[in-house]
Amino acid sequence: MRVCIHRGTKQIGGSCIELAHEGVRILLDVGLPLDGEFGDTSLLPPVTQGIAAVIVSHPHVDHYGLLHHLPPGTPVCIGAAARRIIQAAAPFTGQPLPPLDGFDLQHRTPLQIGPFRVTPYLVDHSAYDAYGLLVEAGDKRLFYSGDFRGHGRKGRLFEGFLQHPPSNIDVLLMEGTTLSRLEEDDAFPSEAALEKQLLEQIRATSGLVMVYASAQNIDRVVTLYRACKQAGRTLVIDLYTAAILEATGNDSIPQSFWPGVVLFTPERQRRQIVRLQAFDLLKRHARQRVYREGLQQLAANAVLLFRPLHMEDLVAADVLDGARFIYSQWSGYLADEASQKWLHWLQEAGIEMHQIHTSGHASPSDLQRFARALNPARLVPIHSFSPEKYPQQFDNVEFRQDGEWWDV
Ligand SMILES: [Zn+2]
CATH class of the missing domain: 3.40.50.10710 (Metallo-hydrolase/oxidoreductase)
Structure with missing residues (x-):
């Protein structure tokens, strides 16, 4: 399995990851950068023709906001409630309504897309119906955290995940939103x-x-x-x-x-x-x-x-x-x-x-617990303005560049 993080190795927002195996390509998220314009097609990955499916981790525009530019007919796999929320919101927000036809993501129910087996894990996040994604292809296993936290109303789900995480993870792509905003031992209110x-x-x-x-x-x-x-x-x-x-x-x-x-x-x-x-x-x-x-x-x-x-x-x-x-x-x-x-x-x-507010993202200590539970052979920073802080807080960190192709 080959991976390219088109955007996200050094920033929050606009997440987009491409995976390729045996000539089949899929995308994980096609997000709009925080300061990006919905109409800006230059923000898309270089080749969007022939994508077998896009898997959208959750309904935040920094994870799906460029979907409407993909070639018509590209299947979009997303949670059923997440799909309905995007459809319900678009008329009111005036944001483009992307095509959303495709399979539903369901908690711990694997989907087969060509050689890729994708298993969604429902997570605690400020967006509803949000998933982390286990992607298996060949004999490799990649886990993409999406956005998550442990202190929301689905906190028990997070604790359950830590107790029974997927094993033998070769690569973990893990968000680190809070690393630029908080010290290592800061916590969030529930x-x-x-x-x-x-x-x-x-x-x-x-x-x-x-x-x-x-x-x-x-x-x-x-x-x-x-x-x-x-x-x-x-x-x-x-x-x-x-x-x-x-x-x-x-x-x-x-x-x-x-x-x-x-x-x-x-x-x-x-x-x-x-x-x-x-x-x-x-x-x-x-x-x-x-x-x-x-x-x-x-x-x-x-x-x-x-x-x-x-x-x-x-x-x-x-x-x-x-x-x-x-x-x-x-x-x-x-x-x-x-x-x-x-x-x-x-x-x-x-x-x-x-x-009165609390973050939609995991505190540094919950990120550490998450990384320890998954115990990946390599951990690649994504969705963070402070990737340089990862090696102090997590094991087996490996940096990648936006647009670079590499092997899992
Ligand atoms: Zn989010």
């Missing part, structure tokens, strides 16, 4: 710890609580729902969030029709719904719908899953007195151009920002 922090903040608020979190971070939405329930508050979601939650297809994930959840569609989203002709979607989620007056009445007993398109409605509904704002995403995004508008809005309204 989602359960976040739930407690949120509950405290909600209880200390007389008015509306706004929480700015990604609707696609399903673990976080669950955390929010659970905190609301304990505080006796109603969770207010918009149609985008309702569509994403529905797309999980999971009965135990909060939905728009659950007790303690209401739908509020901000004006800008109502225009979006008209443009998209998304009336059936709206109808499905409108069983517990409130309008501005309803929101006003509910404010002191509600938590809003905030998105910047809510700003005008919140002013118009006059719900900012005694309100609290909690930012629940990576703090790095705060420096983005796109964040300045809502940050300014918040400042104008005289509302302080609190931060």
